[in-house]
Amino acid sequence: MKDDRSIVDIDANNGTGVGTASADPHDFSPLKLENAAYEREKNESPSLNFMQDSWRRIRKNRSALISMVVLVLLIGVAFTSIWLFPHDPNRQNLAHSNLPPKIPGVTVRGFDGTAADNSGGGAFIDKYAAEGVPEGVYYYLGTDNLGRDLLARLLGGMRVSLLIAFVAAFLDLTIGVTYGLVSGLFGERVDSVMQRILEVLAGIPNLVVLILMLTIFKPGIFTIILAMIVTGWISMARIVRAQTMKLKNQEYVLAAVTLGQSKAVIAAKHILPNISGVVIVQMMFSIPQAIFFEAFLSFIGLGLRPPEASLGTLLNEGYKAFRVLPYQMWVPTVTLSVLMISFNLLADGLRDAFDPKMKE
Amino acid sequence: MLNTNRKKLLEVDGLKQYFNKGQKTEVRAVDDISFYIEEGETFGLVGESGCGKSTTGRSIIRLYTPTAGRILFDGEDIARIRSRAEILRFRRDAQMIFQDPYASLNPRMKVKDIVAEGIDLHDPAKNARERDERVYRMLELVGLDESHADRYPHEFSGGQRQRIGIARALALKPRFIVCDEPISALDVSIQAQVVNLLQDLQKSQNLTYLFIAHDLSMVKFISDRIGVMYYGKLVEVGPSEEIYNYGVHPYTESLLSAIPLPDPEYERSRKRIAYIPQPPGADAKLRAVAPGHFVYCTEAEATAYQEKRNKRVCS
Ligand SMILES: Nc1ncnc2c1ncn2[C@@H]1O[C@H](COP(=O)(O)OP(=O)(O)OP(=O)(O)O)[C@@H](O)[C@H]1O
Ligand SMILES: [Mg+2]
Numbered sequence: 001m002k003d004d005r006s007i008v009d010i011d012a013n014n015g016t017g018v019g020t021a022s023a024d025p026h027d028f029s030p031l032k033l034e035n036a037a038y039e040r041e042k043n044e045s046p047s048l049n050f051m052q053d054s055w056r057r058i059r060k061n062r063s064a065l066i067s068m069v070v071l072v073l074l075i076g077v078a079f080t081s082i083w084l085f086p087h088d089p090n091r092q093n094l095a096h097s098n099l100p101p102k103i104p105g106v107t108v109r110g111f112d113g114t115a116a117d118n119s120g121g122g123a124f125i126d127k128y129a130a131e132g133v134p135e136g137v138y139y140y141l142g143t144d145n146l147g148r149d150l151l152a153r154l155l156g157g158m159r160v161s162l163l164i165a166f167v168a169a170f171l172d173l174t175i176g177v178t179y180g181l182v183s184g185l186f187g188e189r190v191d192s193v194m195q196r197i198l199e200v201l202a203g204i205p206n207l208v209v210l211i212l213m214l215t216i217f218k219p220g221i222f223t224i225i226l227a228m229i230v231t232g233w234i235s236m237a238r239i240v241r242a243q244t245m246k247l248k249n250q251e252y253v254l255a256a257v258t259l260g261q262s263k264a265v266i267a268a269k270h271i272l273p274n275i276s277g278v279v280i281v282q283m284m285f286s287i288p289q290a291i292f293f294e295a296f297l298s299f300i301g302l303g304l305r306p307p308e309a310s311l312g313t314l315l316n317e318g319y320k321a322f323r324v325l326p327y328q329m330w331v332p333t334v335t336l337s338v339l340m341i342s343f344n345l346l347a348d349g350l351r352d353a354f355d356p357k358m359k360e
Numbered sequence: 361m362l363n364t365n366r367k368k369l370l371e372v373d374g375l376k377q378y379f380n381k382g383q384k385t386e387v388r389a390v391d392d393i394s395f396y397i398e399e400g401e402t403f404g405l406v407g408e409s410g411c412g413k414s415t416t417g418r419s420i421i422r423l424y425t426p427t428a429g430r431i432l433f434d435g436e437d438i439a440r441i442r443s444r445a446e447i448l449r450f451r452r453d454a455q456m457i458f459q460d461p462y463a464s465l466n467p468r469m470k471v472k473d474i475v476a477e478g479i480d481l482h483d484p485a486k487n488a489r490e491r492d493e494r495v496y497r498m499l500e501l502v503g504l505d506e507s508h509a510d511r512y513p514h515e516f517s518g519g520q521r522q523r524i525g526i527a528r529a530l531a532l533k534p535r536f537i538v539c540d541e542p543i544s545a546l547d548v549s550i551q552a553q554v555v556n557l558l559q560d561l562q563k564s565q566n567l568t569y570l571f572i573a574h575d576l577s578m579v580k581f582i583s584d585r586i587g588v589m590y591y592g593k594l595v596e597v598g599p600s601e602e603i604y605n606y607g608v609h610p611y612t613e614s615l616l617s618a619i620p621l622p623d624p625e626y627e628r629s630r631k632r633i634a635y636i637p638q639p640p641g642a643d644a645k646l647r648a649v650a651p652g653h654f655v656y657c658t659e660a661e662a663t664a665y666q667e668k669r670n671k672r673v674c675s
Contacts (some may be wrong), residue, residue, distance in 0.1 A: 051374055106460055157671075167464075180664060218488075220558060249633055250463050251458040251459070251460055251463045251464035252463065252464050252465055252466040254418070254423055254458065255456065255458060255464055255525070255528065255529075256453065256466075256477065258421055258423065258454075258456045258529075259455075259477055259478040259479070259528075259532070260447065260448045260451035260452075260478075260481055260482065261481060262444075270466050272468070273468040273469075274467065311556075
């Protein structure tokens with residue numbers, strides 16, 4: 001009885017204290033019955049499917065949108081330049097070595113072909129004139145110590161990075177997803193065997209895998225891809241397996257079994273579409289990792305070897321000359337950072353778009 | 361109501377379903393149960409949460425491979441079929457309606473593809489028009505209409521979703537349907553609609569139901585016969601009136617005592633009977649205490665139950 005009283009008291013307080021905007025019953029009029037029935041039957045909101053809904057959400061995420069634009073631009077430039085801007089990244093021209101960037105019409109210091117005179121003093125001199133480069137020859141990002149065009153090398157390096165990105169995505173989607181689906185759907189003994197194999201593979205650091213490969217193959221992009229084939233898809237396989245395990249006891253999957261659907265169709269029609277968001281996000285996160293893996297290997301000399309251009313080899317050459325010719329390191333550093341940040345931000349945005357509940 | 365010379369469509373004999381068999385975590389979800397379901401009847405299965413009702417239904421529908429026992433469906437032992445062709449034949453005849461309308465429809469599929477899944481698999485339509493026509497007919501059968509076909513499940517209410525699930529099961533024109541608590545996730549006002557729909561469909565489509573629920577009053581309303589399950593065992597089976605009025609197993613009595621009635625006189629005097637589980641006797645099995653009414657007990661207990669029942673009939 002006492003409890004009842006106190007509840008009533010709280011209500012009364014609310015009524016006077018907070019709810020001052022008292023509602024006047026005359027403000028409301030009852031809905032007409034035919035109207036109500038009509039509105040109940042009609043579902044006014046447009047019928048959005050998963051992709052439309054996700055797109056609507058990602059459009060609101062500015063950083064993801066900018067990343068997407070940046071990536072599209074970078075990818076576009078890297079590949080269209082093969083035809084539009086055919087400079088051989090490996091062509092040497094010793095007469096034009098270590099030229100600073102020079103862009104026609106730009107007078108900003110650092111991009112106008114001038115650099116500090118390294119013979120003494122701090123005066124800026126026109127390097128192009130000093131080296132006797134003919135009028136009308138421009139190196140937009142300068143040249144390296146062998147006189148190779150840095151822009152051409154950068155584009156070549158980006159192509160390598162993007163190829164690695166593509167390979168990483170492809171391996172994730174083929175081996176990773178299939179392995180996870182099979183392991184998760186079959187369960188029991190098949191699953192234990194497949195998981196033990198995975199644990200062994202995951203237990204070997206991928207640097208060790210690569211070094212083992214190097215005992216047989218020459219360092220280069222082929223060896224990196226081989227190493228990725230061995231270990232690059234493992235986290236995807238694990239995530240897909242866990243998701244499959246979760247979904248396969250969902251009643252709609254059981255309903256499909258009851259209808260007589262085969263395991264392959266269940267995987268393709270009922271499981272995959274429902275984990276596509278997770279799969280895409282995981283793939284987007286593994287791409288920058290792979291890009292960095294290649295750059296790192298090339299930097300320490302286990303990946304691509306000079307004269308091949310890759311962001312890693314460019315960094316390696318650039319950092320040796322960083323004190324005197326900083327642009328040679330800035331160029332690949334900024335590019336690598338922009339690539340990785342863009343992929344990561346886009347992955348973040350996609351995760352929020354696909355699964356708004358996961359956002360904290 | 362009880363027609364003794366009807367055909368037995370389903371006969372379950374000594375069904376056992378153990379999970380993680382032989383390991384420390386072994387669960388005897390269903391432990392040696394036997395019952396039958398006649399053609400055209402509704403068999404209600406009741407019991408508390410976790411007693412193995414869903415597992416029974418899923419074993420019968422071959423979502424699990426039974427650990428032991430026979431499941432005769434139309435004379436054929438379902439527990440033993442292995443080949444895909446045989447399984448598919450069985451799937452046409454036996455379908456299932458699920459408990460959770462929010463989990464039983466694939467959120468990425470349109471309603472018409474959900475309903476047509478079985479059609480595509482077993483009896484493909486000649487063209488898209490015919491497929492649509494058949495989907496519309498199924499939707500109408502369960503009280504939905506064509507305009508719903510192109511929508512996604514999340515646009516529907518729980519009751520509507522359950523109807524979509526029913527349409528999916530019916531699309532194969534099955535003879536037998538396991539209804540696994542099809543109404544327990546629904547609002548009370550919607551429950552009656554769905555139960556009525558199920559009953560109408562039973563008549564028009566000549567269906568046999570295994571109706572799983574934990575609410576004895578609802579089961580009594582829809583079922584011809586009732587089985588009461590406790591902890592993986594069937595403790596009492598009989599015609600629903602008989603169980604409802606003269607249920608004698610202590611667990612059944614406990615369930616019955618939990619049913620509220622809209623009668624203040626009765627409610628004032630209603631006492632909940634708690635069930636204290638007793639270890640079953642060594643030779644315990646289902647024994648008849650009245651025609652068609654069986655209780656899981658020993659020989660000695662059987663006579664006591666018989667007397668208890670007869671006394672209640674007389675009073
Ligand atoms: N796949 C499984 N693996 C291991 N144990 C299981 C599995 N499925 C069910 N069980 C166990 O079997 C027992 C019976 O479960 P079941 O789902 O049949 O209960 P239920 O009577 O349907 O309960 P509810 O009314 O809550 O639906 C439970 O103890 C459950 O934990
Ligand atoms: Mg259940």
